[in-house]
Amino acid sequence: xxxxxxxxxxxxxxxxxxxxxxxxxxxxxxxxxxxxxxxxxxxxxxxxxxxxxxxxxxxxxxxxxxxxxxxxxxxxxxxxxxxxxxxxxxxxxxxxxxxxxxxxxxxxxxxxxxxxxxxxxxxxxxxxxxxxxxxxxxxxxxxxxx
Ligand SMILES: [Fe+2]
Numbered sequence: 001x002x003x004x005x006x007x008x009x010x011x012x013x014x015x016x017x018x019x020x021x022x023x024x025x026x027x028x029x030x031x032x033x034x035x036x037x038x039x040x041x042x043x044x045x046x047x048x049x050x051x052x053x054x055x056x057x058x059x060x061x062x063x064x065x066x067x068x069x070x071x072x073x074x075x076x077x078x079x080x081x082x083x084x085x086x087x088x089x090x091x092x093x094x095x096x097x098x099x100x101x102x103x104x105x106x107x108x109x110x111x112x113x114x115x116x117x118x119x120x121x122x123x124x125x126x127x128x129x130x131x132x133x134x135x136x137x138x139x140x141x142x143x144x145x146x
Contacts, residue, residue, distance in 0.1 A: 006118060009110065010061060011068075012080060013104075013108065013127075014068065015075045015078035016079045016080045017050060017054065017057060018054060018075050019082075020050060020097075020101070020104055021050040021054060023084055023096075023100065024046040024050060026084060027043040030087045033089070035090060039093070046101075046140075046141075053133070060126055063122075080103060091145065094141050094144050094145050098142055101134045104130070104134040109131055112128050
């Protein structure tokens with residue numbers, strides 16, 4: 001296992017998760033439209049769940065002696081979840097966050113396999129839980145688009 005590749009994948013997953021959290025909080029604040037209350041709450045539940053995982057994620061990186069990326073510049077350099085600088089219509093918010101949540105599930109599937117191959121089973125448990133959490137977020141976002 002190429003350690004550099006493994007550690008970079010973990011830092012990328014962490015930065016992407018932080019950017020995903022920020023986007024869900026952005027949409028919680030800025031959503032408008034006839035479904036305001038429901039979507040404000042939906043985005044609220046998602047950002048709270050993801051934010052609650054961030055500290056454990058950073059501490060899991062430190063257990064491997066990886067420094068946690070922790071600046072806006074580092075996050076934007078590493079993240080695969082793009083910033084949203086505008087205020088999209090509510091349907092576009094749902095579609096965008098769904099695509100990002102599916103991307104996060106896939107990142108956690110890949111990093112889980114890397115952690116398993118490296119014998120980091122505590123970390124792989126954490127990554128499996130994150131994949132599952134994003135599958136649930138994706139379900140709720142997808143159901144809101146029908
Ligand atoms: Fe709030």
